[in-house]
Amino acid sequence: MAEKKRIELMVCTGTGCFAGGAYQIIDELKKELELFGLKEEVTVVATGCNGFCGQGPLMVVLPDNIFYGWLETKDIHHLVEEHFLKGRPVKKLMFIPPEQKEPLPLISDIPFFKKQLLIVLRNKGIIDPEKITDYIARDGYLAISKVLSSMNPIDVVNEILKSGLRGRGGAGFPTGRKWQVASQQSKSPKYLIANCDEGDPGAYMDRSVLESDPHSVIEGMTIAGYAIGSTNGFIYVRTEYPLAIKRMRIAIEQAQEYGLLGKNILGTNFNFEIEIREGSGAFVCGEETSLIHSIEGNIPEPRQRPPFPAQEGLWGCPTVINNVETLANVPVIISRGADWFSNIGTETSKGTKIFSLVGKINNTGLIEVPMGITLREVVYEIGGGIPKDKKFKAVQTGGPSGGCIPAELLDSPIDFESLQKAGSMMGSGGMIVMDEDTCVVDVAKFFIQFTNDESCGKCVSCRDGSDALLEVLTRISNGEGMDGDVEFLTELAESVKDASMCGLGQTLPNPVLSTIRYFKEEYEAHIKEKRCPALVCRNLIEYYIDPNKCVGCLLCIKTCPTEAIKGESKHIHIIDQEKCSKCGQCMEVCPPKISAILKITGKDINNMVQLTELISCKEWKKEHEPAHS
C-alpha cells in the first residue's frame, strides 16, 4: 500500500457522538477529502469514546493533536479546505473554555484532558476498536504472551495481589484475593464472568471500555481464566448497549481468528472461550449472585452469601466475577508490573478510576483519574466548574447506592475509604454534580424511586422498606411532612440497611442518610416551614406575577398550557394557582428585561399581594408609585 498518509482524523463514535451524528460527519469528511484529492493523505478513523462527551460530535487531528468539537456536516467543507489542504486550523471549531474567549487548539492544553491519567482507557481515541491489529500495535496481547510463556497461574495471582488492584464494580474487593480463592478450589469446571451490567443511572464507564477497547477486556479475561484455571468466560452486557455488544462480538471473532481465543492459545496448551450473554437491564442483575442466576436462565434474584461465587457460583462451580474496568486493568499490570501499578494512587486504593462526570457541570464526560485526586480537582479543573456561575451544592457518587457529598468535603481525596467515610461510596463511578438549584429531598426521592422500582422484592426490608421511605419522602416534598419524619426516616433507613440480604437493599438508604446528614436544615424547611429552599418541590412553590413589573404583554398568557393566567393587554396578568401546573414556561417567556414572574416558596407565598380583579398597568402604577420626594 502506498503510504502517503500524513494526517489521521480520530473521529469519536462512542454512543454519545454516534447519536449526535458522528457517522454523518465521517461520510461528509470522506466526501470532501475525495473532492480535494486528499483521500490518501488524510485518513478517517472511527474511534471509541473520546470522553469529552459534552463537546460531541468531535474529533482529534493527528499528528498535530488539534481538538475539534460540536461538529456539524456544514462545517466540514471549510474544515477540509482550510486545515487539511491549506494547513490552517479552524479556530471556530475549537474548544473554548467556559467564560473565556480564546480557543484552545491542542488537546494537551485542554484542562479536561490534562489532569487525567489513562491506564484503562490508554487506547481510547487512538485505536480503531474494530481492528485487532490496532490493539496489537499498542502492545496488545503481549501480557497474555508473557503470562503463557513465563508465568505459572499462581505467579499471576500473586502479581495481581501485589499490585493492590481492587474491584471497580463497587465494593472494592481485592481482585487478587478473589482469584486466589477460586484458584484454590478443587471443583471444576471453573468460570469467569465480566460484569458489564452497569445499571446505575447516568453511568457509562463500562460501556465505554467495551466500545473503545474491547480487546483489553478479552485479554484481561483470558489472563484471569489462566490464573484461576478456567476455560470458559462470559461477558454479561445489558442489551441496551448495542454498540458495545457489536464491537465485542467483532473483537471476539478477530481474537478467535488470530488464535488468541479458543484452543491452544498462542501455540500453548491453554484454551479459553468467551461468550456474550445479554441481560435485559434490571439493576439487580448487576449484583453477582443475581447475575449468575440470570446466566443460568433463572429468575435474577440474589441469594445469601457465603458461599461466595468464587467457591460456588455458576451452575454450582467456582466462579470469579469481575467488573469490566477491573479486568481491563489486568493486561497493563502484567505488562508493566505490580510495582509500577501500586505506585499510582493512595495507600489503600491503587491505580486509577473512571468516572462519568454529569449533572450541573461545564465539561460533561468520561474521565480517568488517579485515585487520591480531590473532588475539587475533578469538579473545578477537569469539569470546568458549574455552569452559569451557580454555587456547587453536592456531588453524588456511587449512584443509587451512594450518597451526596457536600461542599465542605470538596478537598477530600477520592478513594474507597474516604468516600465511605463521607457516607457515600466509590460505586461503579457515576458522579453527578448538583448546584444550588437542586433540592436534596427531591434527589433522595429520585434515587429511592429508582431502587424501589428495581428491588427484586425478595426481602421484605428492601421491598416494603423502600416503599415506606418513598412514601415519607413524597409526603415531605408535597408539604405534608410532620414533626419526627426525619427521625423516622433515619431509623427506617438503618433497619433497611441491616435487614436486607444483598447490596441493593443494604445500600439503598445511603442517599437518604447522606442528605439528612449534610442537609438536615433543608428537610426541616420542607417539614416545618413548608418551604423548598431550592425551589424545586412543586407543591411548595408558586409562580407569581409581580404587579410592579408586569407590562401586560400577553406573552405568558399565550404560552401557558393550562390556561391558568388571566389578563388583558396592558393589564396586570394574574396566575390562577388552582389551574397552574407549575411548569415554569411563563417564567421562561417573560422578557428578561421585564422579569415579572417569580418563583416563591414558604412564607413568601403568603406575603405577596394577591390580585383578584384585573387592573390596568397604568392604574396600578398611579396607585403604587412610590411618592417622589
Add this chain to the structure above:
Amino acid sequence: MPKLTIDDLKKIRDDSRKELYLREGNYRGKVIVHMGTCGIAAGAREIVNALLDEFDKRKLTDIMFTTSGCAGLCSEEPMITVEIEGAAPVKYRKLTPDKAKRIFNEHIIGGKVITDFVLGVGSERVG
C-alpha cells in the same frame, strides 16, 4: 489464517505499529509545507506529493509531515520549513518537486542544509 505464536504476534505488532506512527507522536523533527492560497497557486501541492512519495519510499516515521498557512513571503512560494530537533528551523524558497526531493534526502535524512535553496535560518520571535 494459521494460529499465531508469540513470535508472530510480535511481528504483527511491529508491522502494525508503523501504521499507527502518526498517533504515537515520537518525532525528531518536522517538515512544514506552506499552503496559503499563494503557495497553492505557486505549486505547493506538487511539493506535498513529491515529499510524501519520498516519505513512502524511505518509510520514514520519525519526522512529522504537516502543512500550514502562508509564511508571509508570497513571492518566494512554494516554501517549506524544516525543523530538526536541536537545530534552528530552516526555510526553503521557490521550490520545485526535484528541489524538494533533494532537501528531503540531503537535509532531512542526511542532516545537511542545502544553502542554495535557503531563504533564511531561524524563525520570527513570538512576542
